[in-house]
Every structure is written in C-alpha cells, then in structure tokens.
Amino acid sequence: MKPAITYEIIEVSLLAGKIMLQSGAETYRVEDTMSRISAAYGISTSHCYATPTALIFSMEGENPTKLVRISERSTDLNKVTLVNGISRQISAGELSAKEALTSLKEIELADHTYPIWLQIFSAFISSGCFLIMFQGQWNDFLLACLAGGLGFSALIYLHKLLEMKFFAEFLSSFIIGVVAILTVRTGIGLEVDKIIIGSVMPLVPGLLITNAVRDLIAGHLMAGVAKGAEAFLTAFAIGIGIAATFIIF
Structure with a gap:
C-alpha cells in the first residue's frame, strides 16, 4: 500500500470519527478508532479529542489542526459497525487512505435506518x-x-x-x-x-x-x-x- 499524504489521513480519521459520533458511538471508542487509523498510516503522534458536539484532530509539527462540529446525533449502530470494519481493514493494510475516504463517504451518505x-x-x-x-x-x-x-x-x-x-x-x-x-x-x-x-x-x-x-x-x-x-x-x-x-x- 502506498503511503498516504497527511491531508488524506486527517480527512479519513475525522470522517470516521464524525460518522461514529453522529451514529451513537461512545466517545472513547471514537477517539480509539481515530488513533488506530492514523497509527496504521504511520503517524503515531496524532492527538484526537471528542465531545458530543465536536471533534478535534491534530498532528505534531506544522500539520494543520482540524475541528468538526457535530450538530445532529441519532442512533445507527449499523454505521458504527461499518466504520469499525473499515478501521480493521486499514489496520491490516488492505485500504489506502483514498480508498478508505471513498468508502467512508459512501457510509455517511447511506441511509441505514429502518422505515x-x-x-x-x-x-x-x-x-x-x-x-x-x-x-x-x-x-x-x-x-x-x-x-x-x-x-x-x-x-x-x-x-x-x-x-x-x-x-x-x-x-x-x-x-x-x-x-x-x-x-x-x-x-x-x-x-x-x-x-x-x-x-x-x-x-x-x-x-x-x-x-x-x-x-x-x-x-x-x-x-x-x-x-x-x-x-x-x-x-x-x-x-x-x-x-x-x-x-x-
């Protein structure tokens, strides 16, 4: 797997955390998933902080710190499971950052709620x-x-x-x-x-x-x-x- 650029790593980690937080995941699980994703791409110095209304992700050095606001929250544990599955694939080296970002965007847009x-x-x-x-x-x-x-x-x-x-x-x-x-x-x-x-x-x-x-x-x-x-x-x-x-x- 080719090394991913820093921007894509930040976007993947933040989007994964955002989907999980909006879908009813625990805060510590969100932070753990984001840390594991960045570590899988070779960045062990990342820092993430999650609250029910915001996500903050940063890396040491001159890389930008990004914040994402969480305005809507619901219960969709299926999305949490799907994001966890992608996180495991990333940890196993099966997905590049670009591929993971595409998959996460599909999960974000998908409607898994019951009628x-x-x-x-x-x-x-x-x-x-x-x-x-x-x-x-x-x-x-x-x-x-x-x-x-x-x-x-x-x-x-x-x-x-x-x-x-x-x-x-x-x-x-x-x-x-x-x-x-x-x-x-x-x-x-x-x-x-x-x-x-x-x-x-x-x-x-x-x-x-x-x-x-x-x-x-x-x-x-x-x-x-x-x-x-x-x-x-x-x-x-x-x-x-x-x-x-x-x-x-």
Whole structure:
C-alpha cells in the first residue's frame, strides 16, 4: 500500500470519527478508532479529542489542526459497525487512505435506518410488551400499544417540525398521558399508571444513558457529563409531559 499524504489521513480519521459520533458511538471508542487509523498510516503522534458536539484532530509539527462540529446525533449502530470494519481493514493494510475516504463517504451518505412505519410499529408492539413486563393486565395491552404508537409518531413528526428536541419529547409524552387517562376514565382501560409506563418506554434514552456511564467509567468526564445532561433533559421532558396531563385532567 502506498503511503498516504497527511491531508488524506486527517480527512479519513475525522470522517470516521464524525460518522461514529453522529451514529451513537461512545466517545472513547471514537477517539480509539481515530488513533488506530492514523497509527496504521504511520503517524503515531496524532492527538484526537471528542465531545458530543465536536471533534478535534491534530498532528505534531506544522500539520494543520482540524475541528468538526457535530450538530445532529441519532442512533445507527449499523454505521458504527461499518466504520469499525473499515478501521480493521486499514489496520491490516488492505485500504489506502483514498480508498478508505471513498468508502467512508459512501457510509455517511447511506441511509441505514429502518422505515418510519416500521419504527412506529416497533414502538407500538414494544409499548404493550413493556406493560406486561411491568405486570400490567392483558386488557390494557392494546391500549398501551395505541398510546405508545401515537406518542412515538408524534415524536418523529414534531422532531422534524420543531428545532428543539425537548419540546418534541414533552408534547409526545403529553399525548401519551392524555390517551392513557382518557381510556381509563371512559372505562376502556384499567390501570393508567401501567399504560403510561409501558407507553413512554420507547421514548426513554436508554442508549444515551448507557454511553454516558461508559464514558464516565472510561475517564471521559466531560463527554460523560454532557451525555448524562442530555439524557436528563429527555427524562425531564417526559416526566413533565406526563405530569402536565394529570394536572390538566
């Protein structure tokens, strides 16, 4: 494999880190992948620093330091796996920097997410299953599915409509609370608390909480605290959305 120019090495490392960070990877994993890529191309003096909102990559000497802003984050573990696969190929000497850059750009542009209807259907079914898991009654199964499906649908639509994720999560949980309370008061449902608990579970930021804890354990305190704060805001939005329904109704 021909030695790659410094600029291409920087671009490959930054793009790999950017894709992973946007797709829900842990901060320490992002930094480790970027360091391994640059080391595989013969640069052992690189330094990378990742936070949930930015990536910084530099090399010793007169080479430029580059920063990439991360404005959008989602959960796409398939992209994380694909980038890890490319990183292993680079470490094995199977890809040049130019080839790796082309492959990473293809991954960045690819849409690996499930169709919206399938995401909503998954939230629909999982809401009912969570209700049963929390020892709810089978009579409330379909009601929890309905509330969870409507809440998740609202989250997807409102997240595209509103710039602030907090308000989308608040309104989605409010819709769930309204549906749960109305179904119980009309005599259709039995346990409003179990319906609400099962229905809000698809909105809970489980991956974000897990990554925050793992980053803190790995010593990435700033990234761990930032992700923990983001998870707290999501949980807070869900909580006050449900609380608002009980206050109003």
